[in-house]
Amino acid sequence: MKIAVFLPNWIGDAVMATPALRALRDEFSSAEITAIQKPYVAEVLNGLDLVDHSLDWVSEKSLKTQLQFLRQLRQERFDLAVLFPNSFRSACLSFLAGIPRRVGIQRDGRGWLLTDVLPAKDRSTPYPAMDEYLRIAAHLIGVESPDSKAGSGLSRKMELAVTEADRQRWVSFWNKQSAEFKRHPLICLNPGGAFGAAKHWPVAHFAKLAQRLAGELQRSVLVVCGPAEKEEAVQIVEQANHPLVTSLADEPLHLGLTKAAIQQAELLVTTDSGPRHFAAPFDVPVVTLFGPTHIMWSETFYERGQHLQLAMDCGPCQQRVCPLGHHRCMKDLSADQVFDTVVSLLGQQRSKVA
Numbered sequence: 625m626k627i628a629v630f631l632p633n634w635i636g637d638a639v640m641a642t643p644a645l646r647a648l649r650d651e652f653s654s655a656e657i658t659a660i661q662k663p664y665v666a667e668v669l670n671g672l673d674l675v676d677h678s679l680d681w682v683s684e685k686s687l688k689t690q691l692q693f694l695r696q697l698r699q700e701r702f703d704l705a706v707l708f709p710n711s712f713r714s715a716c717l718s719f720l721a722g723i724p725r726r727v728g729i730q731r732d733g734r735g736w737l738l739t740d741v742l743p744a745k746d747r748s749t750p751y752p753a754m755d756e757y758l759r760i761a762a763h764l765i766g767v768e769s770p771d772s773k774a775g776s777g778l779s780r781k782m783e784l785a786v787t788e789a790d791r792q793r794w795v796s797f798w799n800k801q802s803a804e805f806k807r808h809p810l811i812c813l814n815p816g817g818a819f820g821a822a823k824h825w826p827v828a829h830f831a832k833l834a835q836r837l838a839g840e841l842q843r844s845v846l847v848v849c850g851p852a853e854k855e856e857a858v859q860i861v862e863q864a865n866h867p868l869v870t871s872l873a874d875e876p877l878h879l880g881l882t883k884a885a886i887q888q889a890e891l892l893v894t895t896d897s898g899p900r901h902f903a904a905p906f907d908v909p910v911v912t913l914f915g916p917t918h919i920m921w922s923e924t925f926y927e928r929g930q931h932l933q934l935a936m937d938c939g940p941c942q943q944r945v946c947p948l949g950h951h952r953c954m955k956d957l958s959a960d961q962v963f964d965t966v967v968s969l970l971g972q973q974r975s976k977v978a
Contacts, residue, residue, distance in 0.1 A: 635898030671785025697721035790880035816853035817897035831863035
């Protein structure tokens with residue numbers, strides 16, 4: 625049996641899909657599973673045994689390139705397509721590829737392209753994306769969906785791996801650091817977010833938090849970043865102006881390096897962006913800063929996670945840029961509030977160990 629799994633289009637969502645992928649892998653242990661993914665999502669599953677192969681799908685390419693990719697899918701002769709994205713495009717591609725069984729949620733008028741149509745939920749009430757992925761897996765396995773009263777018994781445990789190449793990237797960075805930096809426990813900060821500017825916590829707030837973590841808690845602070853957050857990371861380090869605060873900005877940026885850094889951390893402080901979900905698979909405590917997005921959409925039920933979100937009359941608005949121009953949902957969330965939450969979470973972890 626050959627299964628094509630269309631992965632979500634965002635890094636964080638790809639991590640949230642790993643419990644569903646594990647359920648499929650366990651149920652169809654002898655099947656050949658291929659991930660259909662956007663190139664920037666590919667590194668998320670590196671080192672895991674959830675899929676056997678992967679194919680990069682760049683939907684923005686020319687019509688000629690799209691037809692070539694469609695021909696490649698047809699040649700694979702897949703028996704089953706599992707559609708985690710709710711897009712019409714993914715359903716159309718699996719239909720045109722001649723995949724006989726196509727399973728997904730009814731969205732964007734695509735139901736006629738699917739053979740197994742799962743009813744869509746009312747989006748006026750937020751619900752976890754993770755459970756939607758598990759709902760698809762539960763349908764294929766033949767058990768109750770996770771949000772049913774009976775419960776499916778499917779695990780919500782997310783998975784990630786750090787490859788040997790990732791470890792070498794981390795060692796290369798770590799060896800450049802001072803003896804003083806390496807002597808203290810490490811806290812990672814993750815700024816930015818591909819969703820839009822509204823998810824960003826101010827650079828000055830991150831810098832003040834880094835100062836207090838380094839100066840008062842004697843923690844080494846590492847600002848992780850992707851290409852889009854590189855300048856932001858540099859600014860945080862400059863404004864913090866402390867020898868125990870540095871960033872990955874001068875390193876060859878790689879998703880695997882970010883995974884390796886967070887795996888080594890005592891704690892992660894992050895905006896509601898993809899790398900936020902790197903903490904749970906490595907059992908690292910995490911403080912997530914929410915602004916315009918509703919917590920429930922990306923809820924993962926991680927016991928060592930703490931969410932911070934200010935109650936605002938205008939939110940959560942789900943907008944990429946603040947429609948009112950003040951961005952108070954993030955600006956009014958102070959560094960001192962986040963620092964106190966970090967101290968509290970670290971204390972909870974110590975008490976559990978004791």
